[in-house]
Amino acid sequence: MSKVLNPTIEAECTFAHKTPFQLASGEHLQPVTLRYALYGRLNERRDNAILACHALSGSALVAEWWPEMFGRLFDPERDCVIGINILGSCYGSSGPASLNRRTGKRYGADFPLITIQDIVRAQARLLDALGVARLKAVIGGSIGGMQALQWAVDFPERVEHCIAVGAAPLSSLGLALNHLQRDAIRNDSAWCDGAYDPEQPPAAGLALARSIAICSYKSPELFAERFARRPDRSGEDPHASMSGRYDVAGYLDYQGQGFVRRFDANSYLTISKAMDTFDLARGYNSEDEALRRIQCDVLLVGISSDWLFPAQDIVALTQRMKAAAVRVQYLELSSAHGHDGFLADADALAELLSSHFSNSEGNDRASLVAVA
């Protein structure tokens, strides 16, 4: 892979010093810090901003998790791509690992419940501070796609294009799997009701949560192709002892252990819960009423092998949007990677999106947004 692009600006923005930032739960945060990164520069009219929203474990550093989009969908010479670490995360924004100024201690499990609406409203405050009144586009996959959709509903006048990949309200099975992931963390005695020492995190519980999630992010076909029923590559024999693993188990353990080193367990709980409660109807009388607020062009992308957010659920959302008179189009990314396809097959996704936009806008430049 080529060298990852450095952001033009990487900084923090803190607001709600004097007036608390109200949350959908009725609780509040005071103040709120968001870590953000800009790739490219805002033009004079500040109308070249693209907000790229990250998923559960991402950060403001868009070029680290979506490098394939740069030079294809994103043109840093022309666009200003903005990444914002979401509220509740652990990569520089206010989250459970942050100090609670009221108590002088980390929030831990006292960090309030966060919704996708809260995340997006905080992002809007940051864009206000940057002088960005309107986004050329908001784009994301998974929880990032939820944010993109929430932007289109909550701030219809501030968005020109909304692109959501593998995102819809979570299904019943998805709610179940998230619940079990949170249980895996809470079952870990090192979790200490959320008051763990960051040096003694609930590592086994968080690793298990991540491994359950990875099963839901990948397709059975990909696992079959990659791991089949082969013994662990390090040489363990699953037939010889209770601890002897198959290759797929070794892979999950490795992924889980790596995740523990880079993610906070309470942030995981917080964001997983925000994923659960994502529902565009919240705050409105119905989903239909919410969808009728949308003014921008919406592009929904389903992933062919996704079983966490099945393509049929994205198609159903497309249909509900059409019924609500939204200008919406649906594309399907053909990928064996399951839900994770928006990252693992980002090359193909970038091609799919850029060819869509060059066709639909009559450009030969394969990039997201035609300069006016």
Added chain:
Amino acid sequence: MSKVLNPTIEAECTFAHKTPFQLASGEHLQPVTLRYALYGRLNERRDNAILACHALSGSALVAEWWPEMFGRLFDPERDCVIGINILGSCYGSSGPASLNRRTGKRYGADFPLITIQDIVRAQARLLDALGVARLKAVIGGSIGGMQALQWAVDFPERVEHCIAVGAAPLSSLGLALNHLQRDAIRNDSAWCDGAYDPEQPPAAGLALARSIAICSYKSPELFAERFARRPDRSGEDPHASMSGRYDVAGYLDYQGQGFVRRFDANSYLTISKAMDTFDLARGYNSEDEALRRIQCDVLLVGISSDWLFPAQDIVALTQRMKAAAVRVQYLELSSAHGHDGFLADADALAELLSSHFSNSEGNDRASLVAVA
């Protein structure tokens, strides 16, 4: 539901007092006890026995977990239906909760690795003791189906019909989910490396394991229909607090807690591992060589919504059997219940099977085995 049939005989059989029972792992057990139940009576020629093999959490009491089969596929007036609690389980047969006579303590995690081959070989010893040289049929779903298949391969001369529902070698995703279930138990500090006091079991870990399993046993469609995104029926609001649950989460917790009261965590580990290592090729030069040993009629049943043992995997096994000159037929049970369909839709399964046998054997009696 009508009153559950009582077994004609419920008893224990203990063998390998003097000579250890050798296991596929190279270890051994001495002695071995199997709890069994007979429904109906063995006839004089002892050729009316049907072995009904239970799945992970079942017992010898077939009429408790498969009542729908009686009066349809099983005729206790004519057949003698035999249920045997499998080696490694906790319902009366030798398992991790049994006393290890060598140490005078419970085996716990010292209970040796068990394979489906071991389970079946122990069952054969019990049938020897009962004087049953040949089974009219061996039938089971899930791990019970694995046993039925192993019987057909390992004891070709002792089986007339083999019926396996939702059973094939576990896929890579299935291996992954079993691994995570075992991790859920081992992560529980109450597990104590398997040496827990039965009064202080790793309840949270076992409940989590069971809940992960239930997700894989049921279909996404069934969850969507039953639970959708509704809040927990007890009145919790998932939007109001971190602990507020959706209905599907309340269901899983309830199932998990109930399971803890009736199942032993070390038995769960043991049987889950046996499920992993099921592979008809083991002990032979290839799967094809193993399949070519089969002499009986085989009926494989896939379940339409099963994603743990997808119907396509059962179809693929059918094809491999055909290539190995086995007299095999495939039927598909149409069920929304996923893998659990062999229990949850047992009425439909009993109809499917009994109509298959009445057609194929020219009987108007809708039962499994025509009297010679």
